[in-house]
Amino acid sequence: xxxxxxxENPSLQSQxxxxxxxxxxxxxxxxVLDEEESLRPYECDGLSAYRRLPLVVVLPDTVDQVxxxxxxxxxxxxxxxxxxxxxxxxxxxxxxxxxxxxxxxxFNKVISVDKDNRTAVVQPGVRNLAISETVSHLGLYYAPxxxxxxxxxxxxNVAENAGGLHCxxxxxxxxxxxxxxxxxxxxxxxxxxxxxxxxxxxxxxALMTGSEGLLGIIVxxxxxxxxxxxxxxxxxxxxxxxxKAGNAVANIITAGIIPGGLEMMDNAAxxxxxxxxxxxxxxxxxxxxxxxxxxxPEEVDDEIERVKLVLEQSGYTQMQVAKxxxxxxxxxxxxxxxxxxxGRISPDYYCMDGTIPRKxxxxxxxxxxxxxxxxxxxxxxxxxxxxxxxHPLILYDGNVxxxxxxxxxxxxAILDLCIEVGGTITxxxxxxxxxxxxxxxxxxxxxxxxxxxxxxxxxxxxxxNPDKAVPTLHRCAEFGAMHVHKGQLKFPDIERF
Amino acid sequence: xxxxxxxxxxxxxxxxxxxxxxxxxxxxxxxxATCPTYQLLGDELDGPRGRIYxxxxxxxxxxxxxxxxxHLDRCLSCRNCETTCPSGxxxxxxLDIGRVIVEQQVERTEVEKLKRKLLRLVxxxxxxxxxxxxxxxFFRPFLxxxxxxxTPAARAAGVWPQADKHDRRMLVLNGCVQPAIxxxxxxxxxxxxxxxxxxxxxANDGCCGALSYHLSAHDEALGFVRQNxxxxxxxxxQGVEAIVITASGCGVMxxxxxYLLRHDTDYAKKAATVSDLTKDIxxxxxxxxxxxxxxxxxxxxxxxxxxxLQHGLKLSGKVEDILARLGFSLTTVPDTHLCCGSxxxxxxxxxxxSNQLKKRKLxxxxxxxxxxxxxxxxxxxxxxxxxxTVPVVHWINLIAxxxxxx
Ligand SMILES: Cc1cc2nc3c(=O)[nH]c(=O)nc-3n(C[C@H](O)[C@H](O)[C@H](O)COP(=O)(O)OP(=O)(O)OC[C@H]3O[C@@H](n4cnc5c(N)ncnc54)[C@H](O)[C@@H]3O)c2cc1C
Ligand code: SF4
Ligand code: SF4
Numbered sequence: 001x002x003x004x005x006x007x008e009n010p011s012l013q014s015q016x017x018x019x020x021x022x023x024x025x026x027x028x029x030x031x032v033l034d035e036e037e038s039l040r041p042y043e044c045d046g047l048s049a050y051r052r053l054p055l056v057v058v059l060p061d062t063v064d065q066v067x068x069x070x071x072x073x074x075x076x077x078x079x080x081x082x083x084x085x086x087x088x089x090x091x092x093x094x095x096x097x098x099x100x101x102x103x104x105x106x107f108n109k110v111i112s113v114d115k116d117n118r119t120a121v122v123q124p125g126v127r128n129l130a131i132s133e134t135v136s137h138l139g140l141y142y143a144p145x146x147x148x149x150x151x152x153x154x155x156x157n158v159a160e161n162a163g164g165l166h167c168x169x170x171x172x173x174x175x176x177x178x179x180x181x182x183x184x185x186x187x188x189x190x191x192x193x194x195x196x197x198x199x200x201x202x203x204x205x206a207l208m209t210g211s212e213g214l215l216g217i218i219v220x221x222x223x224x225x226x227x228x229x230x231x232x233x234x235x236x237x238x239x240x241x242x243x244k245a246g247n248a249v250a251n252i253i254t255a256g257i258i259p260g261g262l263e264m265m266d267n268a269a270x271x272x273x274x275x276x277x278x279x280x281x282x283x284x285x286x287x288x289x290x291x292x293x294x295x296x297p298e299e300v301d302d303e304i305e306r307v308k309l310v311l312e313q314s315g316y317t318q319m320q321v322a323k324x325x326x327x328x329x330x331x332x333x334x335x336x337x338x339x340x341x342x343g344r345i346s347p348d349y350y351c352m353d354g355t356i357p358r359k360x361x362x363x364x365x366x367x368x369x370x371x372x373x374x375x376x377x378x379x380x381x382x383x384x385x386x387x388x389x390x391h392p393l394i395l396y397d398g399n400v401x402x403x404x405x406x407x408x409x410x411x412x413a414i415l416d417l418c419i420e421v422g423g424t425i426t427x428x429x430x431x432x433x434x435x436x437x438x439x440x441x442x443x444x445x446x447x448x449x450x451x452x453x454x455x456x457x458x459x460x461x462x463x464x465n466p467d468k469a470v471p472t473l474h475r476c477a478e479f480g481a482m483h484v485h486k487g488q489l490k491f492p493d494i495e496r497f
Numbered sequence: 498x499x500x501x502x503x504x505x506x507x508x509x510x511x512x513x514x515x516x517x518x519x520x521x522x523x524x525x526x527x528x529x530a531t532c533p534t535y536q537l538l539g540d541e542l543d544g545p546r547g548r549i550y551x552x553x554x555x556x557x558x559x560x561x562x563x564x565x566x567x568h569l570d571r572c573l574s575c576r577n578c579e580t581t582c583p584s585g586x587x588x589x590x591x592l593d594i595g596r597v598i599v600e601q602q603v604e605r606t607e608v609e610k611l612k613r614k615l616l617r618l619v620x621x622x623x624x625x626x627x628x629x630x631x632x633x634x635f636f637r638p639f640l641x642x643x644x645x646x647x648t649p650a651a652r653a654a655g656v657w658p659q660a661d662k663h664d665r666r667m668l669v670l671n672g673c674v675q676p677a678i679x680x681x682x683x684x685x686x687x688x689x690x691x692x693x694x695x696x697x698x699x700a701n702d703g704c705c706g707a708l709s710y711h712l713s714a715h716d717e718a719l720g721f722v723r724q725n726x727x728x729x730x731x732x733x734x735q736g737v738e739a740i741v742i743t744a745s746g747c748g749v750m751x752x753x754x755x756y757l758l759r760h761d762t763d764y765a766k767k768a769a770t771v772s773d774l775t776k777d778i779x780x781x782x783x784x785x786x787x788x789x790x791x792x793x794x795x796x797x798x799x800x801x802x803x804x805x806l807q808h809g810l811k812l813s814g815k816v817e818d819i820l821a822r823l824g825f826s827l828t829t830v831p832d833t834h835l836c837c838g839s840x841x842x843x844x845x846x847x848x849x850x851s852n853q854l855k856k857r858k859l860x861x862x863x864x865x866x867x868x869x870x871x872x873x874x875x876x877x878x879x880x881x882x883x884x885x886t887v888p889v890v891h892w893i894n895l896i897a898x899x900x901x902x903x
Binding site: 031033035037038040041042044045046048049059061085086087103105106108125127129148150151152273275276337338339340341342343344347348349398399 | 498499500501520521522523524525526527528529530531535536538539540541542546547550551554559561562564565581582583584585586
């Protein structure tokens with residue numbers, strides 16, 4: 001269900017001119033983009049197969065401006081799509097034709113750092129990595145580290161409940177944020193959460209985290225910081241068979257070890273990233289596992305021995321411990337750049353984001369391989385193996401007619417597979433526009449109705465990122481008609497259109 | 498990324514190259530993170546991914562307006578984005594192609610045209626720029642502050658040792674502005690190489706061509722390139738070991754000669770030979786035995802890595818390594834990957850952004866109170882010097898001065 005631009009409705013153009021001129025009363029002239037030429041680069045996020053030209057793009061730089069922009073949109077029934085760095089992979093920041101893209105990119109300051117309480121207050125457009133860089137001299141860091149951390153914003157992280165390489169041990173975004181300030185669709189500034197570990201009443205902060213821009217505009221975030229571990233070491237183990245590597249992951253966890261990070265890459269991924277970072281990966285291996293252990297030096301040494309033993313029993317072919325912190329960083333930096341490094345061997349990729357129970361990793365791998373052959377499309381595999389979060393990257397060429405469609409079918413088949421083995425359709429990249437139809441498979445009518453009720457409570461007019469994340473029941477009905485899951489219609493109780 | 502190049506460009510050399518580059522970009526956005534202009538302005542149109550998109554539109558047949566031109570003009574050509582890009586997108590090449598097309602399709606204002614023309618008419622020519630600078634330097638004490646800052650103080654040329662006492666010979670590029678502003682850089686290079694047993698000579702060369710090239714005057718640039726090749730060729734035939742470049746900005750250009758003239762039947766081979774022989778002075782010293790040089794200094798040095806050195810020539814860490822081997826204590830400089838805002842003629846054409854970047858860079862460089870700032874490119878040197886509170890020198894001058902103290 002990719003989306004490509006269509007010819008524009010002329011009435012949109014007059015609306016565009018009006019909205020732009022109104023918004024220029026609120027923000028600087030050059031902070032409102034309304035020429036098609038300038039709007040195009042905002043037509044997609046990191047999932048560039050989905051494109052839609054927005055009505056206007058607005059780039060405020062004060063919270064007050066955000067409030068005024070939102071109020072204006074609310075009063076005039078104009079949809080709003082918030083945008084951070086636009087690195088999302090599910091089309092969450094995909095614009096809406098008659099809607100405003102509200103960029104938070106100018107909010108890129110760290111407001112304050114509280115060394116004693118180990119917290120930092122940052123603007124939403126601050127890059128994830130910039131937080132850790134800012135507090136590094138204090139021996140602190142911000143734990144969730146999505147592979148895109150160099151570029152993605154903390155606002156986007158909260159909106160997607162982003163995960164990362166070290167989330168297995170240190171939790172997702174939701175576990176590392178204490179308080180946020182949002183602008184509601186009515187334009188009010190509201191604080192959610194508190195500096196304490198728990199706050200009375202419903203846990204609205206957890207609800208907001210992962211809400212994909214549907215419930216409010218995040219304008220400030222207070223994050224928890226952690227003390228850098230005394231010692232961190234990473235093991236790289238090679239396997240001659242991807243299933244063996246998958247089983248090794250399950251074995252490590254079963255042995256009761258919780259590594260700081262546990263990641264897996266298949267041969268194709270190893271080769272493209274080695275090309276970029278020259279980390280010294282074993283380019284002959286069918287798969288490698290990167291396993292990081294951190295803590296006190298004694299703990300680490302002890303766990304390294306335990307992991308080595310498990311790896312041995314799991315049938316590794318080669319093993320190496322990063323010789324120093326530089327090489328450790330390099331090992332991770334390769335893993336973090338794996339998606340875009342794939343651009344070296346393919347003009348386009350489509351990144352899937354399912355999760356599966358860890359014990360099925362090995363068998364799911366083989367099935368994905370089978371599917372790849374069946375659809376005649378290459379698949380590169382990179383995972384947050386430790387938490388069973390798969391990222392099969394389907395390689396395709398957008399210039400070849402029909403390839404994108406075939407890619408999406410294969411993607412759909414992989415997600416079906418995830419659900420079949422008891423997993424979910426998204427681990428961390430969110431539903432956005434991309435996986436919206438799969439929400440119909442994952443959830444039933446009642447569950448979806450509850451999601452809508454939540455949306456309704458925050459945004460009665462449905463103006464915040466309206467067509468994303470939670471499908472309308474109508475949409476599911478239409479989709480259900482096309483997608484008969486295991487021989488059963490998923491929504492037999494909904495009228496079909 | 499999906500592309501549909503327009504007929505006017507699809508089957509040209511540039512078109513094919515641009516298409517291959519565009520198709521490599523997977524739109525991940527990593528590059529925006531290290532782009533100095535995106536950091537300052539926060540608009541994707543002022544970051545690499547947005548600029549790539551703007552150029553893609555033009556190549557796909559959309560007629561650009563001054564908006565596209567503005568955002569391309571604001572690009573520093575620092576190529577930080579290339580270093581960051583995991584996919585290996587050659588942004589710099591795409592920009593060279595994109596800028597020329599936009600230049601053809603968008604008329605500039607008369608003032609803008611004049612500014613660009615003047616830059617191209619004066620700076621690349623030693624016999625034009627030199628005298629003008631001398632006049633400026635003469636009146637420097639009386640100039641208003643901004644002009645004074647922009648006019649570097651005069652420097653003595655320094656002694657140039659005899660080259661022919663050594664068997665090993667290298668050639669050094671004179672270039673255009675450097676001999677006028679800082680003649681002491683090449684003479685210092687000659688003295689340091691002399692101690693290493695290498696004789697350094699010069700030929701009657703001129704501007705490397707980068708200035709015109711980056712102002713989208715490609716033919717003019719290639720004229721300079723051919724002149725330099727002609728000037729150097731006899732020396733190459735006599736067996737000079739290397740063409741040494743002491744301004745990393747020029748180094749990037751000269752290393753590209755082979756590529757730029759690859760379709761020129763008369764020059765392709767010679768140009769490739771020149772590029773192969775070209776070495777930044779740091780590459781030369783890096784592989785030499787430096788024990789012959791004096792190795793004690795108590796100076797605290799902050800090194801500014803020019804973009805042309807780290808992102809263009811991809812020589813990160815070499816100079817720092819050499820200085821450390823020679824006993825200098827180097828300060829830790831935050832955000833070393835960011836541009837200082839000099840960027841060739843950028844400081845003249847985009848003074849506001851350029852100054853903001855300069856301020857940030859000087860803050861970063863001075864964060865550990867160095868005694869001196871060292872750089873590797875004449876453009877950065879004069880740009881930083883104009884507001885620095887400590888002296889700014891080419892790093893080779895540090896080494897030459899130290900040996901002098903013997
Ligand atoms: C190469 C690559 C690797 C990646 N690796 C990971 C990974 O390891 N883990 C992971 O979790 N994700 C990963 N991602 C996905 C992406 O980086 C994350 O989803 C990230 O959190 C998005 O941040 P952003 O600032 O780019 O947000 P955008 O893409 O701009 O927006 C994402 C969503 O958040 C909403 N939003 C953004 N800012 C705000 C705000 N201030 N208020 C309200 N809503 C807002 C948008 O409307 C949209 O729905 C990766 C992406 C790429 C391209
Ligand atoms: S980092 Fe490279 S692949 Fe990613 S958007 Fe930038 S240029 Fe494109
Ligand atoms: S060359 Fe420099 S200024 Fe230009 S887009 Fe790349 S990083 Fe930004």
